[in-house]
Amino acid sequence: MNPMRTTTLPGGTAVPLLGQGTWRMGEDREHRRREVSALRTGMELGMTLIDTAEMYADGGAERVVGEAIRGRRDDVFIVSKLYPQNATPERMRKACERSLKRLGTERIDLYLLHWRGDVALRRMLDGFAQLLADEKIAYAGVSNFDVQDMDELARLKDGLDIIVANEVLYNLEKRGIEYDLLPWMRKRHRPVIAYSPIEEGLLAGGTHRALASIAERHDATAAQVSLAWVVRDGDVIAIPKAATVAHVKQNRGAVDLKLTARDLDELDESFAPPEERMPLATR
Numbered sequence: 315m316n317p318m319r320t321t322t323l324p325g326g327t328a329v330p331l332l333g334q335g336t337w338r339m340g341e342d343r344e345h346r347r348r349e350v351s352a353l354r355t356g357m358e359l360g361m362t363l364i365d366t367a368e369m370y371a372d373g374g375a376e377r378v379v380g381e382a383i384r385g386r387r388d389d390v391f392i393v394s395k396l397y398p399q400n401a402t403p404e405r406m407r408k409a410c411e412r413s414l415k416r417l418g419t420e421r422i423d424l425y426l427l428h429w430r431g432d433v434a435l436r437r438m439l440d441g442f443a444q445l446l447a448d449e450k451i452a453y454a455g456v457s458n459f460d461v462q463d464m465d466e467l468a469r470l471k472d473g474l475d476i477i478v479a480n481e482v483l484y485n486l487e488k489r490g491i492e493y494d495l496l497p498w499m500r501k502r503h504r505p506v507i508a509y510s511p512i513e514e515g516l517l518a519g520g521t522h523r524a525l526a527s528i529a530e531r532h533d534a535t536a537a538q539v540s541l542a543w544v545v546r547d548g549d550v551i552a553i554p555k556a557a558t559v560a561h562v563k564q565n566r567g568a569v570d571l572k573l574t575a576r577d578l579d580e581l582d583e584s585f586a587p588p589e590e591r592m593p594l595a596t597r
């Protein structure tokens with residue numbers, strides 16, 4: 315196993331290219347031990363960025379993360395998200411305190427607005443600025459923001475000083491961001507965090523011929539090829555969710571899988587890159 319590949323946030327913090335998602339964790343007490351053990355396995359393998367949200371299982375996923383990181387807080391980079399209705403400075407502080415409590419930590423490493431709601435971006439930035447000043451969070455960012463939203467943020471004072479990342483849907487089936495949002499983020503050296511990187515598991519199913527044949531050439535799985543493709547350029551972070559230790563181990567292997575020019579061409583033929591602007595996909 316090679317060392318985990320990383321990218322850097324503005325400010326220089328290195329974060330792994332492959333993290334772990336937690337959507338649908340914490341919903342059922344019976345699965346808790348399995349979920350905690352999957353997350354711990356991932357952490358041990360270098361997938362130390364863990365993505366969660368106050369929304370997931372109504373706080374249950376943050377509790378699972380809290381248990382998984384107990385005693386290992388310094389080894390992980392925690393990303394959590396707040397509901398749009400909590401984006402005012404007052405409500406954000408309270409939401410953050412609740413998340414910190416569930417996570418059992420004193421700081422969230424990257425705190426994201428889950429999606430854009432009715433609260434003005436200025437108010438959101440003010441909320442983040444206060445949490446940053448109080449060291450309740452180390453970085454702030456957004457999720458599900460399209461290019462127009464990012465442009466609007468960039469026009470606000472300190473907008474791009476405060477916002478360091480954008481978490482969006484990105485995988486072989488959903489390539490729309492390559493047309494404009496991904497270049498926009500790259501130009502400003504702000505990483506994209508790709509959610510649903512294996513299309514909620516659908517790309518792992520073995521039903522895509524190109525994926526299956528590329529996987530076979532590399533003695534890998536379709537899920538690994540899908541993940542290797544997302545992180546291919548070294549500046550997009552993928553956060554697959556896996557509550558199964560075997561899946562976690564397999565996913566870790568994707569970082570060491572180097573796709574060839576031929577692989578990439580074949581993937582382009584089967585999963586066409588965008589030729590025009592498309593609205594940001596969210597599912």
Ligand SMILES: NC(=O)c1ccc[n+]([C@@H]2O[C@H](COP(=O)([O-])OP(=O)(O)OC[C@H]3O[C@@H](n4cnc5c(N)ncnc54)[C@H](OP(=O)(O)O)[C@@H]3O)[C@@H](O)[C@H]2O)c1
Binds near residue numbers: 365458510512556564
């Ligand atoms: N910001 C947002 O709005 C937003 C939206 C959606 C998701 N997210 C984040 O992104 C994370 C990932 O997205 P996602 O959960 O939607 O989908 P995903 O990671 O693309 O797929 C998860 C599914 O794939 C399965 N899987 C994982 N590794 C596999 C492997 N090697 N082989 C076969 N199947 C495998 C998992 O099964 P097992 O669990 O059984 O292993 C699970 O059913 C979420 O958990 C969440 O943290 C953010």
